[in-house]
Amino acid sequence: MxxxxxxxxxxxxxxxxxxxxxxxxxxxxxxxxxxxxxxxxxxxxxxxxxxxxxxxxxxxxxxxxxxxxxxxxxxxxxxxxxxxxxxxxxxxxxxxxxxxxxxxxxxxxxxxxxxxxxxxxxxxxxxxxxxxxxxxxxxxxxxxxxxxxxxxxxxxxxxxxxxxxxxxxxxxxxxxxxxxxxxxxxxxxxxxxxxxxxxxxxxxxxxxxxxCTTRQEFVVGGFTRAKGTRSGVHSLLLGVYEKDGSLRYAGSVRPYFSTRATSAFLSRAEPVRREATAFYNPPKPEKERDYLWLDPSIVVECSFLEWTPGGEVRHPIFHAVREDKPASAVSEEPMVAVEGDEPVEADAGSTREVPGPKGALRIGNVRISNPQRVMDPVTGHTKREMVEYYAAIAEWALPHLHNRPLALVRAPEGIKGELFFQKHSERATIPGIEELPTELHPRHPPLLVANSAEALVGLAQMSVVELHTWNAVAPDLAHPDRVIFDLDPDPALPWSVMLEAVALLKVVLDELGLRSFPKTSGGKGFHVIVPLTRRQGWSETKAFSHAVARHMARVVPQRFSAVLGPKNRVGKIFIDYLRNSRGASTVAAFSVRARSGMGVSMPVSWDEIREVSRGDEWTMRTAIERQRSLKADPWPDYWQTRQGITAAMRRAVGMN
Missing domain, CATH: 3.30.470.30 (DNA ligase/mRNA capping enzyme)
Structure with missing residues (x-):
């Protein structure tokens, strides 16, 4: 041995x-x-x-x-x-x-x-x-x-x-x-x-x-029980996601739960109950059954005889609730044909480049495999569109990425499939990507940086959708050069409340004597960036950002929360200060987001904030159009700003 x-x-x-x-x-x-x-x-x-x-x-x-x-x-x-x-x-x-x-x-x-x-x-x-x-x-x-x-x-x-x-x-x-x-x-x-x-x-x-049998996972979109009863489960209503992101009803199955299993299932189902069905083609109700609808989050595995022409399973048999697979990745599993010694084509989930047809797409020195792959079934955006976007946006994005350690969100099967978070190269060589010396981040694999247009194209070729960056620039990773406040709203709040909140944050930062620069998150809200000269360490900048968040929550408690968790932001906006820790990251300016619509995180000026209608207002196409048509930089003097956190500022937000 x-x-x-x-x-x-x-x-x-x-x-x-x-x-x-x-x-x-x-x-x-x-x-x-x-x-x-x-x-x-x-x-x-x-x-x-x-x-x-x-x-x-x-x-x-x-x-x-x-x-x-x-x-x-x-x-x-x-x-x-x-x-x-x-x-x-x-x-x-x-x-x-x-x-x-x-x-x-x-x-x-x-x-x-x-x-x-x-x-x-x-x-x-x-x-x-x-x-x-x-x-x-x-x-x-x-x-x-x-x-x-x-x-x-x-x-x-x-x-x-x-x-x-x-x-x-x-x-x-x-x-x-x-x-x-x-x-x-x-x-x-x-x-x-x-x-x-x-x-x-x-x-x-x-x-x-x-x-031996047709067998796969399904999403549970609801269940039935005997009419008028308040307990028990008669059948599970099964669904699979279509390419456009909609949930298709795929039949029902009797689970034959034990008493204990019934109790466990109902405990999981109760928090995700909903009034209306998530299926676009819900089943026709049976008079003797009550139908209880669920958010599509529970995954089960079933075997069945075959698919019917109408897209439902015939003679399904329930096997188990699966805890190890995400609901968002459940679709009708395709069967790939085999010709000779090989399957006909590679699946989009492969991270290795697969030989393609003559004349395959190239951008610069990077060969793009599977350019026709649909990344977002809702909009139909393809991998080719995403690669071409990153190639076109490079001149504006690269200054925000230069020598900043990256954290990457990959979507090998599109944004509705499994998403992978990656900070290191693992074994794959990504064209144009550089690795920082290991001594800058001891006891960890080398961190990655993207300092060229080739690197952005190489990342997109690897199905990287989102680019997140540290708040520090190599070689000095011990001292952050900015603080970021991420305004994370209760989804039920109207957009006007978000606009009011970001304006209030600016007022507080102005009173402290700190210049700030906003950008849309590409998702639900705004990020507010405060550039710093690199005098403070990570603990000082995180403590200060936390103090600012607490100060806002004290001054306007009906609007802001400084405590993490959905229950703490009901009717409020959580000021996320946690992105200011060493190793934490925030989506970069001009990054695409792995969400339906594939919005872009866009720098905007304080003067145009009131004109922004949503956090994902800019798409890949409109982001390029905006940058090419701008007559003035929305972040004037950002790169020349020199400011630090003073003792007076710390006192002003209640720090000792």
Whole structure:
């Protein structure tokens, strides 16, 4: 066992050519499989059981193991026995990809038993089948072919004795026979993987799934119960999101809940009750049933015979409520055709560039893959439009980005799919992006900066929608050069209240002697930026911004709140001062937002504030038009402003 730990031997056994990493990644998004109707006829494919459980990514470092769901939620405390077994592996650091399952008396995965284990908080019977290793002892293995990663994983698993962690075997039989056997054993299906392919976060054609039954997630848009009763659940009303963001009714299913499960479901449903249906095509009411509508936030998994021509499921069977998948990502799962040895096309979730047709779009030196991908189903905005916007806005955006550490919001499947927050390059090379020296942010992977138009185009090619930046500029990351106040309103408030609020904040800042500059957030409200000379540290600037927020809440309590949380801003505007901490970030000027409409955060002058009609007033097209038509800079003297936080200012807002 000692061969795996550098503390026990001189070298770790890794494939030839594997490269050293720049630091163990904080999070790795899993590779996802593409649904196909039949297996490829040839090619370098291997096949494994499709386990009926929860996908888990395990990070091991410094004798500690952290278990993440596919969406990056930390579930370590929910599976302590599994975490202990992972800690016992003789490695310095590692990333493992696997599936958490509970096995029945026949040794087969039982999803209901897994769900019950979590419900009872009795997870000792959970085991993890590990099928991939992405990192080992300081070495990034993701660019290595699957067969090399699997060989390394097989050796590692052979040297551990715990029955809690098991190697997921692959099978030599032809896939048609394997699917038939899996179905006979009442398994969910099989997974096919290309042996020569690297690991690709996101959905990829290098992994395929062949299912025994049609099975997927649905959003619960409501439920029914017997007419006139006040408890119980008769059926769940299922929905899937369409490309335009609307929710389609897709049929109903009887869940056959136990008393305990009924109580748990109703506890989740009660806070998201609504008066009107969220379906654009709600079901025709039955006289003997009451219909209770819900905000579409609860996700369940069902199998069914087929889709009807009308878009509903035929003969559905309820399996479980899913806690590990977001409602916003639930749509009718498409089946990709297979021609010869490969699926016809790559899914938008892949983060690797896929070879495209001759004459594919290029902007500068950056090749744009999947330019026709719809990023916002409501407006129809495509990836091409977003890339072209960032290329066109670069001359105005770059001064606000120069040498500022970035935090990125990626939408590989469009803004209605899963969104990923990223602060480091991970393994992908982004054209034009620079990495700051690690000594500027010790004990962390290198921070990213975008200092060129190529960098903005490269980010957009990687489906980065939002650009967030620190309140400090390299190389001096110890002293912020600005304070930002984010006005976050109760959504029920009229826009006139927001205009009044931002004007009141300006009055207070003016009285303190601080010049300020507003911009729309691209979402619900305004950001007010106060530039500073870099004299104060992070603790001083955050304390001051908090004091300003508290001062506003004391002076105008009916309008402002300085306490985080929706319940504290009912009928009010929360002055978000928390963006002034080291490592915190705020959406940058001219950034697109990952929200319906894809609004843009736009700098405006104080004189034109009253003319702004909403926080997402500017779109990608109108933002470019505005900048090209401006006769004067809306932020005159912003770059020349020299001011600091004085003792008199601190006293004025009630600081000691």
């Amino acid at each position: 000692g061969r795996w730990s550098r503390g026990r031997s001189k070298t770790a056994v890794v494939p030839p050519g594997a490269r050293g990493g720049t630091g163990l990644p904080a999070l790795i998004q899993p590779q996802l499989a593409t649904l196909v109707g039949r297996p490829p006829k040839g090619g370098d494919w291997s096949y494994e059981i499709k386990f009926d459980g929860y996908r888990v990514m395990t990070r091991i470092e410094g004798g500690a193991a952290t278990i993440f769901t596919r969406n990056g939620h930390d579930w370590t405390e929910r599976m302590p026995r599994l975490a202990e077994a992972c800690k016992a592996l003789h490695v310095d650091d590692a990333w493992l990809d696997g599936e958490a399952v509970v096995l029945d008396s026949n040794g087969q995965p039982d999803f209901n038993a897994l769900q019950n284990a979590f419900d009872r908080r009795s997870t000792a019977e959970i085991v993890m089948f590990v099928f991939d290793i992405l990192w080992l002892n300081g070495t990034d293995l993701r660019e290595q072919p699957l067969r090399a990663r699997r060989a390394l994983l097989r050796e590692l698993m052979a040297e551990q004795t715990s029955d809690v962690i098991r190697f997921s075997e692959d099978f030599p039989q032809d896939p048609v026979s394997l699917v038939a056997s899996a179905c006979k054993m009442k398994l969910e299906g099989i997974i096919g993987k290309r042996g020569d392919a690297p690991y690709q976060s996101g959905r990829s054609p290098a992994w395929i799934k062949l299912k």
